[in-house]
Amino acid sequence: xxxxxxxxxxxxxxxxxxxxxxxxxxxxxxxxxxxxxxxxxxxxxxxxxxxxxxxxxxxxxxxxxxxxxxxxxxxxxxxxxxxxxxxxxxxxxxxxxxxxxxxxxxxxxxxxxxxxxxxxxxxxxxxxxxxxxxxxxxxxxxxxxxxxxxxxxxxxxxxxxxxxxxxxxxxxxxxxxxxxxxxxxxxxxxxxxxxxxxxxxxxxxxxxxxxxxxxxxxxxxxxxxxxxxxxxxxxxxxxxxxxxxxxxxxxxxxxxxxxxxxxxxxxxxxxxxxxxxxxxxxxxxxxxxxxxxxxxxxxxxxxxxxxxxxxxxxxxxxxxxxxxxxxxxxxxxxxxxxxxxxxxxxxxxxxxxxxxxxxxxxxxxxxxxxxxxxxxxxxxxxxxxxxxxxxxxxxxxxxxxxxxxxxxxxxxxxxxxxxxxxxxxxxxxxxxxxxxxxxxxxxxxxxxxxxxxxxxxxxxxxxxxxxxxx
Amino acid sequence: xxxxxxxxxxxxxxxxxxxxxxxxxxxxxxxxxxxxxxxxxxxxxxxxxxxxxxxxxxxxxxxxxxxxxxxxxxxxxxxxxxxxxxxxxxxxxxxxxxxxxxx
Numbered sequence: 001x002x003x004x005x006x007x008x009x010x011x012x013x014x015x016x017x018x019x020x021x022x023x024x025x026x027x028x029x030x031x032x033x034x035x036x037x038x039x040x041x042x043x044x045x046x047x048x049x050x051x052x053x054x055x056x057x058x059x060x061x062x063x064x065x066x067x068x069x070x071x072x073x074x075x076x077x078x079x080x081x082x083x084x085x086x087x088x089x090x091x092x093x094x095x096x097x098x099x100x101x102x103x104x105x106x107x108x109x110x111x112x113x114x115x116x117x118x119x120x121x122x123x124x125x126x127x128x129x130x131x132x133x134x135x136x137x138x139x140x141x142x143x144x145x146x147x148x149x150x151x152x153x154x155x156x157x158x159x160x161x162x163x164x165x166x167x168x169x170x171x172x173x174x175x176x177x178x179x180x181x182x183x184x185x186x187x188x189x190x191x192x193x194x195x196x197x198x199x200x201x202x203x204x205x206x207x208x209x210x211x212x213x214x215x216x217x218x219x220x221x222x223x224x225x226x227x228x229x230x231x232x233x234x235x236x237x238x239x240x241x242x243x244x245x246x247x248x249x250x251x252x253x254x255x256x257x258x259x260x261x262x263x264x265x266x267x268x269x270x271x272x273x274x275x276x277x278x279x280x281x282x283x284x285x286x287x288x289x290x291x292x293x294x295x296x297x298x299x300x301x302x303x304x305x306x307x308x309x310x311x312x313x314x315x316x317x318x319x320x321x322x323x324x325x326x327x328x329x330x331x332x333x334x335x336x337x338x339x340x341x342x343x344x345x346x347x348x349x350x351x352x353x354x355x356x357x358x359x360x361x362x363x364x365x366x367x368x369x370x371x372x373x374x375x376x377x378x379x380x381x382x383x384x385x386x387x388x389x390x391x392x393x394x395x396x397x398x399x400x401x402x403x404x405x406x407x408x409x410x411x412x413x414x415x416x417x418x419x420x421x422x423x424x425x426x427x428x429x430x431x432x433x434x435x436x437x438x439x440x441x442x443x444x445x446x447x448x449x450x451x452x453x454x455x456x457x458x459x460x461x462x463x464x465x466x467x468x469x470x
Numbered sequence: 471x472x473x474x475x476x477x478x479x480x481x482x483x484x485x486x487x488x489x490x491x492x493x494x495x496x497x498x499x500x501x502x503x504x505x506x507x508x509x510x511x512x513x514x515x516x517x518x519x520x521x522x523x524x525x526x527x528x529x530x531x532x533x534x535x536x537x538x539x540x541x542x543x544x545x546x547x548x549x550x551x552x553x554x555x556x557x558x559x560x561x562x563x564x565x566x567x568x569x570x571x572x573x
Contacts, residue, residue, distance in 0.1 A: 016490075019516045023497045026509045033562040036512055040555040043519065047551075050522050056529040060540070063528040067541045071521075071548025078549070079556035084564075090557055091511045094518075098550035101520045104543040108527045108536050127480060226514050233520045238483060240523055246483060247490045248519040254494030255513050259506065266503070349504065357506035365564035376503055 004053065011049045012244040018042025019248050023255060029371055046244050084363055085323045088356045089153040092146045092222045095229050099142025102232035103199065106135035109239050110195050129186050131238035136195070137178055137202040139232035142225045144206030149222050152215045159215030167212055168276065174205040209275070216397070217274050219356040220263045224271070227256025266351030268413045296432065299450035301459060304391075304426045305466025308334075311388035313344040315380065317417055318360045319353050321394010321429065325456035328367035330464055331393065335369060337467045346373055348380045348390075348417050350398035381418050390422035394429065394456045400441045410439055425449040428459050508565075511558040518551025 018038045025035025051057060051064060075094070082090045110132050151157035181198045185191070213221055230252030237245030264271050308314050316335070322328060335345045347369065353360045361374055375383075384390060392399055399419040402409040419425055425448050432451075434440055443449055452459055501509050524543035531540040 015519075019519075020493055020497060022512055022516060023494070023501075023509070026505050026512055027497075027500045027502070029505065029562075029565040032505060032508060032565060033559065036508075036515070036555065036558045036562055039512065039516060040559075043515075043551055043555070046519065046522055047525070050525050054526060054529045057525070060528050060531055060537075063531060063537060063540050064525050064544055067524075067528075067544035068521075068548050071545040072552045074545075075549045075551070075553030076556055079553045079560060082557070087507065087511075087557070087561065090553070091507075091514055094511075094550050094553045094557065095514050097546040097553070098514070098517050098520055101524050101543045101546035101550060104539050104546065105520065105523045105527050108531070108539040108543065111536065111539075112530070223510055226510055226517070229520075230513070230517045233517045233523070234487065236520065236523045240526055241479075241483075242523060242526065243483070243486060244519055245523050246486055248516050250487050250490035251494040251497075252513045252517040254491040255498035256510075258495050258498045259510060259513075262503075263506070351503050351506075356510070358504045358509075359507055361504035362507055362561050362564055371504070371565065374504060 008049065008053065009243065011046055012242075012247070015042040015046040015244055016247040016251075018045075019251060023251070083326075084366055085326070086154070087362065088219060088222060088359065089150045091356075092149040092153065092218075092225070095222065095226050096143045096146030096150065099139040099146060099225070099229040099232055101139070102229060102236050103136050103139030103143060103202070105236045106132045106139060106232075106239060107195070107199060109236070110136070111192065114190055114192055114195075126186065128239050129190075131235045133182050133185055133198070135232050135235035135239060136199050137182065138228050138235065140199050140202030141206040141209065142228040142232060144203045145210045145221070145225050145228075146206075148207055148210040149218050149225065152210075153218050157211075161214045162211040167208070171205070171208045171212075174201060174208055177201050178205065213275065219352070219359075220260055220267075220271070220274050222356075223256055223260040223263055224275075227253050227260060230254075230256055263352065263357055266357065266415070267411075268415055296444045296451045297447070297449065299426060299452055301452060301462035302466045302469075304450065304452055305463045306470050307424055307426065308338060308343065308389050308391065308463070309341060309467045309470035311338075311343055313346075313383075313387045314338055314389045314391060315346050315348050315384065315387050315419075315422065317348045317350075317353075317390060317392045317395050317399060317419055318364065319350075319393065319395025319398065320359075321396075321456050323354055323359065323363055323394070325394065325458075327393060327456040327460045328363045328369075330457055330460040332364070332367040332369050333464050334460055334467065335373070337464060341467070346375050346380060346383070348377065348419075349374050350377050350395070350417050351415075353395055353398050377415060377417055384418040384421040387422040389424045389426060390419045392419060392425065392427045392429075393460065396429075396434070396441055397439070399443055400439065401446075402439070402442055406442075419443065420446055420448070423448065426452055428452050428454070428456050430455065505565075508558055508561045511554060511561060515551060515554025515558055518547060518554050521547030521551050523547070 022035040022039025025031040152159050230249045234249030338345045401420045403411045403414045403416045524547040528540035531537045
């Protein structure tokens with residue numbers, strides 16, 4: 001091993017340590033940003049080293065230059081311009097890009113090895129072939145799956161589960177075809193057209209796997225696809241004999257998998273149920289207890305403001321409705337006013353409120369709500385019985401008491417915020433429509449509950465002026 | 471880049487793979503729910519290291535088809551890595567404390 005190679009490996013080691021620290025520092029809001037910058041620094045180091053010291057780079061620098069500038073412009077513009085509400089789909093599309101890159105690298109390596117000119121080191125013959133196939137298929141699934149997830153959250157593709165008779169059979173057949181073709185390519189024939197067919201099937205499979213999943217479950221799907229891209233990257237690390245890719249890819253593959261599991265646990269559902277349950281069909285089965293016209297009591301903003309202004313304790317429950325209306329600024333203002341009047345104000349954050357875990361925290365932090373006022377579900381659920389007013393802002397399914405009592409409800413068993421135990425419940429909502437899961441919420445017909453209809457931002461602004469006058 | 475991985479190097483790679491998987495599992499188990507979105511985004515940025523793989527492919531691209539593939543791979547990889555880190559930083563920027571908050 002030459003001195004140059006030793007330094008390369010040391011550069012990979014340093015970069016890998018920064019990646020691990022980036023994830024580790026995310027354990028606390030105080031260190032999280034430093035960690036991310038550290039990871040970016042490690043990434044810059046390994047990219048710079050690769051650019052400067054790779055044999056053959058001198059003749060091909062323009063490829064990296066042109067493509068690198070184009071990719072950077074797209075990445076920065078996308079990341080800077082996207083509104084905070086659209087963060088989940090942005091992560092999805094960046095993840096899809098990574099999966100696409102891994103699949104493309106694998107494809108290029110396959111073509112090279114078919115013609116005997118691979119960029120990577122030749123491993124044992126069978127290992128690189130398997131790794132190439134894995135990188136191509138997992139990267140391909142991640143690419144199209146992420147694009148569908150993006151489309152569902154952005155509204156290009158219907159958010160409801162898209163299923164048709166036999167859709168599961170089709171998915172199973174696609175997966176079977178991948179396995180069979182993979183075995184053929186690995187053991188029997190080294191054929192380029194067959195490999196292209198293999199990649200094409202992977203791309204179709206990504207679509208077929210994500211289409212039947214409802215929009216509410218997209219965060220779990222994005223997390224899972226994130227893990228897939230990590231595994232695809234690790235596989236290409238094997239193909240190229242590159243430890244940086246191997247370590248970083250595996251790190252993300254494992255952390256994405258455990259994160260996916262944590263998210264499923266928060267909803268009290270299995271990953272199998274999320275992927276194949278076609279959850280939230282909407283308008284389908286309505287359980288007997290909740291069927292029929294819901295009778296809800298309405299309240300106006302002035303009365304609701306007075307209710308809160310003279311309360312001792314108010315818990316605010318934010319949901320996706322707050323994000324859509326961009327109401328976080330007025331919500332902070334409302335909190336400040338209430339605190340100034342001596343009201344104890346806290347926020348109850350359900351693990352899956354919004355479209356991603358932590359989505360609400362990000363938005364409220366953006367509005368300068370101190371994060372020690374944000375309480376996680378387990379921390380705050382016991383406080384509802386001693387709360388005067390629970391203010392639900394555009395959250396629905398995570399407050400649905402049917403999850404506790406109604407065994408026929410699709411969300412039965414999901415841990416919920418015990419909003420219905422507060423003395424008064426004020427629900428801000430645009431209409432009586434069902435939530436993302438498409439199931440009615442008996443909370444709204446509870447005698448303690450009053451509905452305040454309208455756009456969340458305008459309504460909260462009305463509450464703010466109401467509290468000022470109270 | 472490493473030389474041809476002989477069986478010994480292959481075992482090394484497997485050891486690294488297994489240990490990295492455990493590190494990933496352990497590190498993420500300790501992250502609080504409210505930071506799960508930035509975590510997903512941060513992990514997403516880390517697998518943007520695929521851009522290095524794309525660059526290695528570019529360095530050995532010696533026919534038009536592979537030049538095109540290298541261009542595509544580097545563009546996608548750069549979007550992943552640059553967008554990933556920038557968007558994560560933007561999220562985390564919002565977790566900074568207001569001046570005057572204690573703790």
